[in-house]
Amino acid sequence: MAQETSASAQAETKEFDAVIVGAGFAGMYMLHRLRGLGLTACVFEAGDGVGGTWYWNRYPGARCDVESLEYQYGFSDEIQRDWTWTERYAAQPEILRYQNYVADRLDLRRDIRFSTRVAAATYDERAGLWSVATNRGDRVAARFCIMATGCLSAARVPDFEGIDEFEGPWYHTGDWPKEGVDFSGKRVGVIGTGSSAVQSIPLIAEQAKHLTVFQRTANFTLPAGNRPLPKEEIEKSKATLMQDRRHARTTAGGIICFEYNETPAAEMTPEDRARELNDRWNMGGFAFLGAFGDVMATHEANDYAAEFARAKMREVIEKPEVVDLLLPNDHPIGVKRLCLDTHYLETFNAPHVDLVDVRKAPIERITKKGIVSGGKEYEVDCIVFATGFDAMTGALTSIDIAGRNGAKLSEKWAAGPRTYLGLGSAGFPNLFFITGPGSPSVLSNMIVSIEQHVDWIAECIGRLTEGNIRSIEPTKDAEDVWVEHVNEVASTTLYPQANSWYMGANIPGKPRIFMPYAGGVGVYGEKLAEVAAKDYEGFALGA
Ligand code: FAD
Ligand code: N01
Numbered sequence: 018m019a020q021e022t023s024a025s026a027q028a029e030t031k032e033f034d035a036v037i038v039g040a041g042f043a044g045m046y047m048l049h050r051l052r053g054l055g056l057t058a059c060v061f062e063a064g065d066g067v068g069g070t071w072y073w074n075r076y077p078g079a080r081c082d083v084e085s086l087e088y089q090y091g092f093s094d095e096i097q098r099d100w101t102w103t104e105r106y107a108a109q110p111e112i113l114r115y116q117n118y119v120a121d122r123l124d125l126r127r128d129i130r131f132s133t134r135v136a137a138a139t140y141d142e143r144a145g146l147w148s149v150a151t152n153r154g155d156r157v158a159a160r161f162c163i164m165a166t167g168c169l170s171a172a173r174v175p176d177f178e179g180i181d182e183f184e185g186p187w188y189h190t191g192d193w194p195k196e197g198v199d200f201s202g203k204r205v206g207v208i209g210t211g212s213s214a215v216q217s218i219p220l221i222a223e224q225a226k227h228l229t230v231f232q233r234t235a236n237f238t239l240p241a242g243n244r245p246l247p248k249e250e251i252e253k254s255k256a257t258l259m260q261d262r263r264h265a266r267t268t269a270g271g272i273i274c275f276e277y278n279e280t281p282a283a284e285m286t287p288e289d290r291a292r293e294l295n296d297r298w299n300m301g302g303f304a305f306l307g308a309f310g311d312v313m314a315t316h317e318a319n320d321y322a323a324e325f326a327r328a329k330m331r332e333v334i335e336k337p338e339v340v341d342l343l344l345p346n347d348h349p350i351g352v353k354r355l356c357l358d359t360h361y362l363e364t365f366n367a368p369h370v371d372l373v374d375v376r377k378a379p380i381e382r383i384t385k386k387g388i389v390s391g392g393k394e395y396e397v398d399c400i401v402f403a404t405g406f407d408a409m410t411g412a413l414t415s416i417d418i419a420g421r422n423g424a425k426l427s428e429k430w431a432a433g434p435r436t437y438l439g440l441g442s443a444g445f446p447n448l449f450f451i452t453g454p455g456s457p458s459v460l461s462n463m464i465v466s467i468e469q470h471v472d473w474i475a476e477c478i479g480r481l482t483e484g485n486i487r488s489i490e491p492t493k494d495a496e497d498v499w500v501e502h503v504n505e506v507a508s509t510t511l512y513p514q515a516n517s518w519y520m521g522a523n524i525p526g527k528p529r530i531f532m533p534y535a536g537g538v539g540v541y542g543e544k545l546a547e548v549a550a551k552d553y554e555g556f557a558l559g560a
Contacts, residue, residue: 033057035161035478036149038135038416040125041069043451043467044165045116046090049123050475054482059157060129061149067120067129069167071112075193076213076401077220079109082241082357083462084274084302086254089115091262092468096122098255105301106243106357130155137417138162140446145487145559147447161478163449164413168459171411173524174402175208179382187400190217198399200224206388206395208380209403210236215356217403219364228370229395231380231388234353234516235345237326241357242301262465269537271457271465275300277307282318285309294325306351313351313510323350335366342374348515354459408518409454409532410434420445433521433530437491437499437555438545440470446488446559449474454532455503459519461538469538473545477553488559495555507531 035051037044040062051058064072071079081088085102099122100115107115120126134152141148147162149155172191174180180187188198190213205225207214210232222228254261265271275297282290290309297305305326311318327344334340343362364370378391387396407415410430418426421444429435429442436442439456441449451470452458458466481489491499507513513520513531521527534541548554 030148030156030158031059032146033059033157033159034482035059035163036061036135036138036147036157036159037163037165038138038149039069039165039167039170039412040064040067040129040131041072041165041167041170042090042116042464043167043471044069044129044163045120045123045125046092046468046471047163047165047451047474048125048128049092050471051478052128054475054479056478056482058128059159060125061133061135061151061155062129062131063134065132066113066117067125068113068116070169071109071116073170073172073191073193074213075109075195075197076188076190076217076403077197078216078218078359079190079193079213080104080106080216080243081112082106082212082302083272083464085111085246086250086258087261087265087272087274087462088112088464089258090119090464090468091258091265092472094259097258101251102246104243104245106241135416137419138448139417139419139423140421140448142421145446161447161449163451163474164416164453165451166412166416168409168412168452168463169406171407171415173404173407173411175380175404176525177380177383179384182385183383183387183400184385185397185399187402189402189404190214191406200399202226203398204396205229205399205401206231206397207401207403208375208388209405210234211403211405212354212356213405214401214403215358215361217401219358219360221401222364222367222370226369228364229373229388229397230365230370231373231375231390231395232342233375233379234347235343236353236356237323237345237350238330238356238358238361239298239305239326240301241359242299243359262468265462265465265538266469266542267539269539270303270460271462271538272303275302275304275307277310279310281311282309282315282321283311290321291325294322298325298329302357303355306355313349313512316349316511319349319351319511326350330362333362333366339365339372342372348517349511352510352512352515352519353517354519405518405523407524407527408521409459410521410527411524413450413453418445418448420448431528433528434532435496435500437496438541438548439534440474441489441491441556443491443493443496446490448490455499456534457536457538457541458533460533460535466538469542469545473549476549481558486558486560489553489556490559492555492557499555502536503534504531506534506536510535 034056434454439453516522
């Protein structure tokens with residue numbers, strides 16, 4: 018892996034065609050596409066290397082849950098052919114190596130300023146330029162400002178009272194120390210039972226002397242079925258990846274490794290339903306949610322899947338006192354992100370692993386020595402916060418973004434994000450979001466959605482530049498119609514029925530709005546193409 022270097026510090030305002038914020042999958046590909054247009058771009062990245070999610074989330078057990086052969090770039094046949102994945106679900110170090118390999122191949126780092134956080138972006142209407150300021154005093158100006166800041170990059174530790182008094186070390190899964198953590202001989206407390214916890218708990222338990230897991234909501238989790246990838250499967254994927262990716266863009270989830278059964282549950286016999294669920298459970302991964310056409314749309318269909326999953330989960334839990342606690346029963350399956358695990362539930366069979374129900378008795382405070390819930394102090398030597406992210410909007414609203422007339426994005430979005438197509442927001446010319454709220458983003462294979470957005474943005478910028486068009490921004494009318502459409506589509510699903518981060522429910526005070534677009538990558542892609550073909554219908558173009 019090449020060492021990360023950074024672009025030289027900017028003492029005074031320097032001008033570029035574009036500024037990109039973030040150097041994860043999105044920012045890296047955006048930079049590559051802008052270079053291809055002959056434009057200059059400066060990327061700012063808070064971390065000291067590329068990778069985004071896979072740079073920050075180094076907790077034990079971190080790996081993708083979209084299969085590696087699909088969770089990779091699909092824009093370059095050479096790049097994909099020269100890289101070989103080793104496991105069905107690649108682990109974090111392998112994904113980060115892959116991202117560094119791509120950065121090497123495309124010589125990306127020379128335009129990336131690392132260890133630099135963008136603090137503010139202000140639109141200068143007269144000059145038609147974004148002025149971007151960083152925490153290190155850089156100031157750059159650019160016609161286009163592209164937020165590749167990530168949907169799950171603003172790690173959040175809840176405001177527990179007393180956290181500063183805790184005498185041991187604590188960690189957040191989304192900001193894990195590079196050097197790793199040795200839990201040997203330690204009493205560990207893990208707060209949270211989402212995907213990050215489900216992946217890390219089995220490995221933390223292997224090391225720890227004692228592990229106490231603090232659970233607010235039991236989650237549906239199913240065996241990932243991870244395994245080494247055989248040579249033939251890899252070769253087959255390499256031969257067809259480019260066409261597979263074109264296909265993936267026409268699907269609902271940007272994934273082609275399994276097909277959705279479109280038949281509604283009620284139209285199937287009980288035997289067919291059971292067979293479908295069983296086969297898909299055994300496949301491992303998200304195929305399970307494709308068992309019937311209406312799993313995510315009706316309670317009846319969802320209940321079949323949820324009941325099946327609970328029965329399977331129950332089979333591996335041995336301690337009678339935790340069975341009921343570990344089985345999710347307060348939300349439909351799939352409306353909170355489904356977890357894929359490797360021996361998560363089995364971990365609770367071990368005598369040194371305890372589960373504390375913090376739904377019944379919420380965490381009251383952190384003390385010098387541990388965590389207090391239900392009036393009882395649980396002593397621990399270290400704490401792992403697997404408490405998730407201020408998802409979808411957190412990274413954007415933490416930047417002081419001011420558009421026309423100094424209007425702030427964070428104020429405009431105070432009652433929930435407002436975008437047209439998840440790509441831009443009225444009043445903020447030439448500001449693009451990659452996988453922004455109102456786009457399929459986190460409901461899909463994110464790399465497919467990232468490439469879909471980057472390609473659209475690159476084509477748009479290319480056409481504006483060629484046509485000498487100074488600016489583009491959503492009209493308020495188009496934005497209002499889109500926001501309404503996003504809500505309408507969500508309301509035809511079961512998604513709004515859970516306290517999920519999709520709904521902003523994990524952040525106290527955050528408006529409860531279903532933020533991603535549930536219409537699917539394929540349908541959404543058709544809309545993007547239509548808008549571009551109609552000379553950016555719904556956008557105002559400034560001469
Ligand atoms: P990110 O990778 O989040 O990168 C954004 C970057 O922007 C970060 O490096 C951040 O430091 C930087 N940044 C943000 N704000 C600023 C600022 N103000 N100044 C400077 N830099 C800034 N998706 C899937 O489709 N499949 C999976 O299997 C999958 N697994 C996941 C596993 C984990 C543990 C997590 C947390 C997420 C997972 N995701 C998965 C979602 C994942 O976030 C995306 O797949 C993808 O990596 C997002 O890439 P990105 O470039 O859009 O954002
Ligand atoms: O975060 P989460 P995550 N007191 O928000 C609990 C992706 N990802 O980092 O459910 C007590 O899901 C919270 O409880 P509740 C994936 O998209 C993918 O695990 O809000 N508990 C929950 O249990 C995923 O969905 C992978 O009631 C508190 C947990 O903390 C997303 O990233 C791996 C609390 C947070 O779970 C986020 O996952 C990892 C409080 N005050 C991540 N506050 C893959 O497998 C929060 N919690 C690929």
